[in-house]
Amino acid sequence: MATAQKSITINGVAVNELFSTIEAVKTTPSIAKFKFRIRNQWEDGSRNHSTVTTLSGANQELTHPVPFRLEADEPAILLGKDMAANPVEHLLHALASCLTTSMVFHASARGIQIHAIESSFEGNLDLHGFLNLDPTVRKGYQGIQVNFKISADVPDDRLQEVVQLGTSNSPVFDSLTNGVPVTVKASRL
Amino acid sequence: MATAQKSITINGVAVNELFSTIEAVKTTPSIAKFKFRIRNQWEDGSRNHSTVTTLSGANQELTHPVPFRLEADEPAILLGKDMAANPVEHLLHALASCLTTSMVFHASARGIQIHAIESSFEGNLDLHGFLNLDPTVRKGYQGIQVNFKISADVPDDRLQEVVQLGTSNSPVFDSLTNGVPVTVKASRL
Numbered sequence A, B: 001m002a003t004a005q006k007s008i009t010i011n012g013v014a015v016n017e018l019f020s021t022i023e024a025v026k027t028t029p030s031i032a033k034f035k036f037r038i039r040n041q042w043e044d045g046s047r048n049h050s051t052v053t054t055l056s057g058a059n060q061e062l063t064h065p066v067p068f069r070l071e072a073d074e075p076a077i078l079l080g081k082d083m084a085a086n087p088v089e090h091l092l093h094a095l096a097s098c099l100t101t102s103m104v105f106h107a108s109a110r111g112i113q114i115h116a117i118e119s120s121f122e123g124n125l126d127l128h129g130f131l132n133l134d135p136t137v138r139k140g141y142q143g144i145q146v147n148f149k150i151s152a153d154v155p156d157d158r159l160q161e162v163v164q165l166g167t168s169n170s171p172v173f174d175s176l177t178n179g180v181p182v183t184v185k186a187s188r189l
Helices: A015-027 A087-109 A156-167 A171-178 B015-027 B087-109 B156-167 B171-178
Strands: A033-044 A047-057 A060-072 A114-126 A143-152 A182-188 B033-044 B047-057 B060-072 B114-126 B143-152 B182-188
Touching: A015 A087, A033 B087, A047 B087, A060 A087, A060 B087, A087 A114, A087 A143, A087 A156, A087 A171, A087 B033, A087 B047, A087 B060, A087 B087, A087 B171, A143 A156, A156 B182, A171 B087, A171 B171, A171 B182, A182 B156, A182 B171, B015 B087, B060 B087, B087 B114, B087 B143, B087 B156, B087 B171, B143 B156
Parallel strands: A143 B182, A182 B143
Antiparallel strands: A033 A047, A033 B114, A047 A060, A114 A143, A114 B033, B033 B047, B047 B060, B114 B143
16 A cells, blocks of 8 residues: 555565554554455356456445456367366465465565476366266366475575465465355346 | 247347356256366566367367457555456455356346346455464455346345355356365376
8 A cells, every 4th residue: 555665675565565564453443444346247158257357345336447358158179168267276376366466475575586486287177077967066166286496596495385375365266265155146237 | 059940039138048057057068068178377566367269168179259358466555566466356256246247147048138247245364364363263255245236127025036046056156155175286297
């Protein structure tokens, strides 16, 4: 959050602002409450898109400078036109981006210089679930395997600690591994 | 999966191919096993992107016609440059797109004509978690509220049933509400 201090940037993160945010939250706990939102519109078949326009946080309504448009489709083998990543691929991106950002922010706060992070994500899914062919097979991912490659100014024995800054702090990792309550309402359009 | 039959399309979904897929899975269960993958690369600060290139399914290695690039950033208030949706917004898109597609596919299989689907998603997150200021506050979403508006050729009392075709079959809804085991490995780049 905005401060008048000179910017001290580590790994592209303004750590002085990060520390100011922590102090601000201690003084005014309500600014820590955020709401993230999207709107989705079905197009046809397996195609739909979401628009990301506003959020609320720090006791303010906020608007992104431009609305972000996120597409979805399915590959031909899953009866789509393969014009965009599919929902379960988007889920992997949400996880990857959150683990990476959480790692970078928390490493920066500790003064750890990171040079590069690359990662690969693979999730296993058995269509017996989605197609209702076997009630013992879940609809969702049976497991996700993550592989990080990191270049950072830490000795070998502290590399796992850096990764753990991601897994132990990432909102998406927590949401996905521990589950989130989702309430769904519907009405006629 | 490819068939020689004439295409019967409902809501943009080739339902004859959907039924052929179900029959094919019954005959050869291994074709139901899919692996979805992304690769992610950190850029700077809160910016990173994923590339979606290949998947495996139906006992084949498959390649998307073009690699899909998915971006991530954070809004300025969360110390980013606000160039792309953030990870927890991407998570809402994964959920929205999957609920919508699952609803459309399963409604199509039942011959239910859908005219329009619009939805809004909102998730609550308290930064006391991410910032390690309160161990009783989780890092992830505390809850997600979903609101669907649907135009479909069903009587009012069957509208909730249509929505339930989404929630009871969606891989992302199952993954996110029930949790997924995620294993993380890391090595030096």
